[in-house]
Structures are given as structure tokens and as C-alpha cells.
Amino acid sequence: MITFIVRRLVLLVPVFIGLTLLVFTISHVLPGDPVKLAAGPQATAEEIASLSREFGMDRPLPQQYWHYATGLLQGDWGQSVLTRRPVAADLKIYLPATLELVFAAIFLAILIGIPAGLLSAITANRWPDYLTRILSLASIAMPRFFLALVLQLVFAMSLAWLPLNGRFPIIDLPPPAITGMLTIDSLLAGDWLAFTTSCEHLLMPALAMSLSPLATITRMMRASTLDVLQQDYVLTERALGLSQSLIILKYVLRNAFSSTLTVIGLYIGWLLSGSVLVETVFDWPGIGLYATKAIVTQDFMPVMGVTLSIGFIFVLVNLVIDLLYGVINPKVRYQ
Amino acid sequence: MTTPSTAHPSRWQNWQRSLYRFRQSGLSIAGLAIVLVLLVIAVGGSWIVPFPEHISGGINTAARFKPPSSLYWFGTNELGQDVFTLVMAVGGSWIVPFPEHISGGINTAARFKPPSSLYWFGTNELGQDVFTLVMAGARVSLIAGFGVVMIAAILGGLIGALAGYAGGWIDDVLMRLTDLMLTLPSLILAMAIAAALGAGLDNMVFAISMSWWPGFARLVRGEVIAKKEDLFVQAARALGASDSRILLRHVLPNVMSPIIIKMSLDMGFAILAVAALGFIGIGVKPPTPEWGSLLSLARGYLPDYWWTAIFPGLAIFFAVLGFNLLGDGLRDLFDPKARR
Numbered sequence: 001m002i003t004f005i006v007r008r009l010v011l012l013v014p015v016f017i018g019l020t021l022l023v024f025t026i027s028h029v030l031p032g033d034p035v036k037l038a039a040g041p042q043a044t045a046e047e048i049a050s051l052s053r054e055f056g057m058d059r060p061l062p063q064q065y066w067h068y069a070t071g072l073l074q075g076d077w078g079q080s081v082l083t084r085r086p087v088a089a090d091l092k093i094y095l096p097a098t099l100e101l102v103f104a105a106i107f108l109a110i111l112i113g114i115p116a117g118l119l120s121a122i123t124a125n126r127w128p129d130y131l132t133r134i135l136s137l138a139s140i141a142m143p144r145f146f147l148a149l150v151l152q153l154v155f156a157m158s159l160a161w162l163p164l165n166g167r168f169p170i171i172d173l174p175p176p177a178i179t180g181m182l183t184i185d186s187l188l189a190g191d192w193l194a195f196t197t198s199c200e201h202l203l204m205p206a207l208a209m210s211l212s213p214l215a216t217i218t219r220m221m222r223a224s225t226l227d228v229l230q231q232d233y234v235l236t237e238r239a240l241g242l243s244q245s246l247i248i249l250k251y252v253l254r255n256a257f258s259s260t261l262t263v264i265g266l267y268i269g270w271l272l273s274g275s276v277l278v279e280t281v282f283d284w285p286g287i288g289l290y291a292t293k294a295i296v297t298q299d300f301m302p303v304m305g306v307t308l309s310i311g312f313i314f315v316l317v318n319l320v321i322d323l324l325y326g327v328i329n330p331k332v333r334y335q
Numbered sequence: 336m337t338t339p340s341t342a343h344p345s346r347w348q349n350w351q352r353s354l355y356r357f358r359q360s361g362l363s364i365a366g367l368a369i370v371l372v373l374l375v376i377a378v379g380g381s382w383i384v385p386f387p388e389h390i391s392g393g394i395n396t397a398a399r400f401k402p403p404s405s406l407y408w409f410g411t412n413e414l415g416q417d418v419f420t421l422v423m424a425v426g427g428s429w430i431v432p433f434p435e436h437i438s439g440g441i442n443t444a445a446r447f448k449p450p451s452s453l454y455w456f457g458t459n460e461l462g463q464d465v466f467t468l469v470m471a472g473a474r475v476s477l478i479a480g481f482g483v484v485m486i487a488a489i490l491g492g493l494i495g496a497l498a499g500y501a502g503g504w505i506d507d508v509l510m511r512l513t514d515l516m517l518t519l520p521s522l523i524l525a526m527a528i529a530a531a532l533g534a535g536l537d538n539m540v541f542a543i544s545m546s547w548w549p550g551f552a553r554l555v556r557g558e559v560i561a562k563k564e565d566l567f568v569q570a571a572r573a574l575g576a577s578d579s580r581i582l583l584r585h586v587l588p589n590v591m592s593p594i595i596i597k598m599s600l601d602m603g604f605a606i607l608a609v610a611a612l613g614f615i616g617i618g619v620k621p622p623t624p625e626w627g628s629l630l631s632l633a634r635g636y637l638p639d640y641w642w643t644a645i646f647p648g649l650a651i652f653f654a655v656l657g658f659n660l661l662g663d664g665l666r667d668l669f670d671p672k673a674r675r
Binding site for chain 2: 015018019022023026027030031032137138140141142143145146149150152153157158269272273274276277280281288291292295296298300303306307310311314315
């Protein structure tokens with residue numbers, strides 16, 4: 001087990017190097033001159049050249065890559081040409097907001113998806129099952145940004161139950177930043193009001209994001225429950241007089257963990273990347289909005305930073321999930 | 336006289352059985368119906384037909400009663416009108432009540448009219464008929480979605496086939512690259528490429544396909560590896576066929592059905608990705624009627640003018656749903672292993 005973990009960790013090194021190389025190559029192959037754009041339309045060739053020197057963009061590409069890669073190791077993720085702010089500092093502010101959204105979306109998906117999948121399997125081929133299956137088919141086809149707009153229209157604009165957008169009221173004092181996630185920070189500070197306020201802001205965007213993973217968890221739970229219920233050992237237990245609910249508790253819920261893990265592994269990158277859409281609708285100050293702003297102005301250091309951080313998180317989360325599979329299911333062997 | 340060999344009837348029976356199963360699945364039929372409606376709307380529009388002027392009654396007496404040819408596919412009628420154009424137009428501009436709005440025509444006297452019998456989906460901030468724009472958007476979405484899937488399948492297919500067939504270090508290099516591409520955030524990558532290339536449908540399609548090919552590469556590689564040691568490949572090799580001939584003429588045709596299934600399954604999500612980029616404001620720009628950008632424009636007029644947002648959104652939803660259902664149906668049809 002230990003050697004397996006160490007081996008997997010060592011294997012991450014070439015993956016990370018490959019990622020930086022790939023992201024660097026893509027961003028330098030693309031047309032567009034961020035320095036020229038940042039210098040403004042009136043800039044002289046001399047001004048552009050000096051700005052380009054300042055950001056090290058006049059050097060040969062291999063040298064630039066070396067500078068970037070060694071900088072990454074020291075926590076220097078480059079600098080935005082437009083705002084002149086270091087990318088690492090920006091990511092520290094925006095990444096937790098997106099992670100909070102993604103965690104909340106996964107939480108909602110599990111909270112609703114597992115019972116829904118169970119219900120669907122237990123009532124297989126009767127109307128609750130049909131209803132759940134149709135809803136989950138529809139959820140996969142539903143564009144997140146459209147659902148987000150509809151939620152806004154209904155719950156914020158018409159009913160005024162929930163705040164329209166943002167993370168926290170501007171006039172209120174947010175809890176002291178520890179993790180950068182407002183719900184957790186407010187709990188840590190013992191500030192109940194701040195907690196409910198941030199939950200209110202979180203609810204709609206998280207719901208809009210959770211739809212696809214929710215549908216997938218529901219489908220997987222349904223399939224695995226149906227599968228387990230047909231196993232010989234379950235039939236035996238039922239013949240011995242065990243109740244349905246006990247059987248489900250004993251065998252079926254075990255599967256809930258592995259389908260949940262699979263879905264998290266599948267969707268973590270999708271959620272992090274796709275949060276752009278939901279963040280746009282809700283003005284949620286996360287890496288999605290940050291990346292969009294940088295992309296539109298062709299400011300590629302922030303774009304590289306966002307892309308790489310999502311790539312790193314994706315790789316790490318999938319490593320952790322691979323390890324957890326073995327913990328919950330002894331049948332999975334490590335080699 | 337002996338009866339012909341039984342190989343064909345059994346294949347025919349399989350096919351019929353599959354078709355029967357497809358027909359039995361209500362959801363697959365629903366998906367097929369949605370996709371067909373979309374196709375009619377998209378193909379039937381007046382602005383793809385070769386002689387749009389004939390739709391509004393233009394005649395050409397010099398070309399009366401021409402038989403079908405490469406110019407007039409279905410021949411011409413007594414007025415010299417292209418019959419192909421007229422046939423296609425049945426689905427297109429004739430069902431769109433305000434074709435002039437598609438090319439950017441505005442009507443300030445009719446701004447923000449709610450849905451009515453005249454404006455089925457209401458009108459927008461320029462007095463354009465939302466129904467007309469949504470119908471015209473079908474073409475943009477379908478072409479873009481198909482373009483994405485097509486480019487991704489060809490590029491990914493070539494990379495995957497090369498990796499699978501060549502093996503060794505070529506396989507290693509190509510597949511590591513593919514895996515790395517899969518870890519990158521696809522939407523942000525597509526946004527960055529599209530923004531760098533500039534506005535336009537073709538740039539957007541290219542940008543999305545650049546983040547879409549790895550899935551096809553992995554699929555095709557697996558299929559090629561499974562097929563490349565088959566007897567018919569060995570036979571071709573023994574007969575002295577070159578590697579490229581074996582790959583293109585013998586191996587690839589035999590791995591087409593999973594590729595086509597994946598293309599149909601991906602089509603819905605490609606349409607979704609196109610709409611997403613339009614919604615963010617990268618890619619297609621108005622007046623091109625694209626569902627995502629229509630929705631994005633409409634955001635500014637909520638909640639009072641909800642119809643400007645709801646109908647383009649529903650159009651995206653139904654298009655994606657239709658292709659998903661159809662793709663599921665096709666997979667069940669062609670892939671016995673995935674059958675429920």
C-alpha cells in the first residue's frame with residue numbers, strides 16, 4: 001500500500017511537467033499579443049518593447065518556459081500583464097470561491113442523488129422509477145447556464161426568496177478568511193448569521209452546477225442497487241427473512257460510496273471548468289470569471305494559472321479517489 | 336437450384352431485430368423525432384438553398400423544364416424555378432414568419448411584445464421575432480455541433496489509429512499527450528483558443544474540437560488494437576498490403592460503428608458547448624442567431640421580458656435532449672454489450 005502510494009506520487013512528477021509544458025506551448029502557439037493589448041492602442045513600438053522586456057517576453061521560448069516552470073515551484077505563477085497583480089495571489093482569492101461552489105454542488109448531488117437512485121431501483125418499472133429516470137435524462141440535457149437563469153428568474157426576481165447574485169452582501173462584513181470558503185469560515189468564526197447568508201447565496205449556483213453529477217449518481221445508484229438486489233447472497237438473506245430495508249442498509253449503501261467516488265472523479269474537472277458558466281450568471285467571484293476576464297483581454301498568465309491549477313486538482317483528486325477505492329473495497333488490489 | 340447462402344438473411348434478421356428494438360423504445364423514437372424536426376428546420380432554411388430568390392417567387396424563363404443536373408438537382412419547373420430549392424424551402428423560410436429578422440432586420444415599433452398569435456415567442460429588444468431567431472439558430476447550432484464532432488472524430492481517429500496500430504514509443508507519446516489533454520479544463524481551453532482566433536463560427540468550431548479529440552483518440556486506439564491482429568488483417572499483410580492501406584482500408588472500416596455511436600452521443604454535448612461559448616460571449620456574434628448568444632443578450636432584459644430568454648434556452652435543451660436520446664438508442668442498436 002505504502003509503496004503503491006509512493007509510486008503514484010512519483011509518477012505525478014512527469015504528469016505535472018507535461019501539463020506545464022502543454023499549457024505553455026498552447027498559450028504561446030495561439031495568435032494574439034497580450035503586451036500590445038495591454039500597452040494600449042497609442043503605444044509606440046518602443047513602449048511595447050520595454051513592456052515586453054519587463055515581462056520577459058522578449059526572451060527565447062525555452063528560456064521563458066524554464067523561468068515559468070522554476071517560478072511555479074517557488075510559488076511564483078507569473079504576473080498579469082493587465083492588472084500587474086501576481087497570478088498566485090489572485091488564485092488564492094478566487095480558487096476557494098470556485099471550490100466552495102464545486103463542493104456544494106457535489107454535496108447536493110450526493111444528498112439528492114443517492115436517495116433518488118435507491119427509490120428508482122426499489123420501485124423499478126413503476127411510476128416513481130419512470131419519473132426519476134425522465135428527470136435525470138432531462139437534467140443531463142439541461143444547460144447549466146439556462147437552469148441558472150431560470151432559478152434566478154423564479155426564486156430571486158419573482159419570489160425574492162434568495163439573493164440574486166454574488167457571494168456575500170457588499171455592505172456586510174465577511175468572516176475572517178481562513179480557508180477562503182465563506183460557509184466554512186463563518187462556521188469557524190462561530191458567526192451563524194454569516195453562515196446562513198453565505199448559504200443563501202450559495203444555494204442557487206450550487207444547484208445549477210449539481211444537475212449533471214446528480215443525474216449520473218442517480219443512474220449509477222439505480223443500476224448498482226438493481227444489480228445487488230439480484231445477487232445470490234441477497235436472495236439467500238431474503239429467504240432467511242431479512243427485511244428489505246436491512247438488506248439495503250447492509251449491502252446496497254456500500255455501493256453508494258463507490259458510485260459517489262466515481263462521479264466525483266469524473267466530474268471534478270468538468271465542474272471546475274464548467275463553473276465559468278454558472279459564475280457568469282451569478283457574478284460569483286471565482287476562477288471562472290477570473291479566467292473569462294483574462295481570456296477576453298488575452299492576458300495569458302492568469303489563463304495559464306487557472307488552466308494549470310484545474311489540471312493539478314483534477315490529477316490529485318483522481319489519485320486520492322484511486323486510493324480510496326481500495327479502502328472501501330478490499331477486492332481492489334494495488335500493484 | 337440451391338438457395339442462396341444463409342449469411343445474408345441472418346444479418347438481415349439481426350438488423351430487423353435491432354430496428355424492432357429501436358422502435359420499441361419510446362425514448363429513442365422521441366429523440367429521433369426531435370432530431371428530425373431540427374434537421375428539417377436547419378436544412379430547410381432559405382439561406383442554404385442554391386436559388387433563394389425562387390422561394391419568394393423569382394422566375395427564370397430561360398431555364399424552363401430543365402431535367403435534373405448538377406446545377407438543378409431536381410430539375411426545374413414551368414417557371415424555370417429550381418425544384419430542389421422549392422422542396423427544401425417547405426421546411427425553411429415558409430415556416431419562419433419573419434425571415435428578414437434573421438439577416439439583422441429590426442422593427443422598433445414592435446419591441447418587447449409578449450408571445451401572441453402573431454409573435455409566437457414574443458419579440459426582443461430590436462423588435463425581432465424570437466420564434467424566427469430560434470428557428471434560424473437551429474442551423475447554426477447543428478452545423479457547429481456537427482463540425483465539432485466531425486473534426487474531433489477525424490483528428491482523434493487519426494491520432495488514435497496511429498497510436499494503436501504503430502504501438503511502441505509512438506503509442507506512448509501520443510497517448511500521454513491525449514491523457515494530458517484530458518486533464519486540462521476543456522471549456523476554458525476552448526474559450527482561450529476561440530478568443531485568440533477571433534470571433535466567428537468556424538473559429539469557435541475549431542476551438543471546441545481542439546479540446547474534444549482526446550475522447551475519440553482513446554476510443555479508436557482501443558478498437559484498432561483489438562482488430563489489428565485479426566485474421567483478415569494478417570491476410571492483407573501476407574498479400575503484401577502496405578501499412579497505410581491495411582489501416583485505412585481494412586482496420587478503420589471495421590471500427591467505424593463505435594466511432595459513429597460516439598459521434599451521435601457527443602453531438603448533443605457539442606451543441607451544448609457551442610451554446611456555452613456563445614453564452615459567455617466568445618465565438619458567434621450577433622446578428623448571427625445563435626441560441627447561446629440570444630440567451631446571453633436576453634439576460635439583460637429579465638425578468639420583465641422573460642420570453643427573450645426562455646425560448647432560446649428551451650431550444651438548446653430540446654436539441655441536446657433529442658441527440659442524447661437518439662445516441663442512446665443507436666448505441667443500444669449497434670453495441671450489444673452496452674444493451675440494458
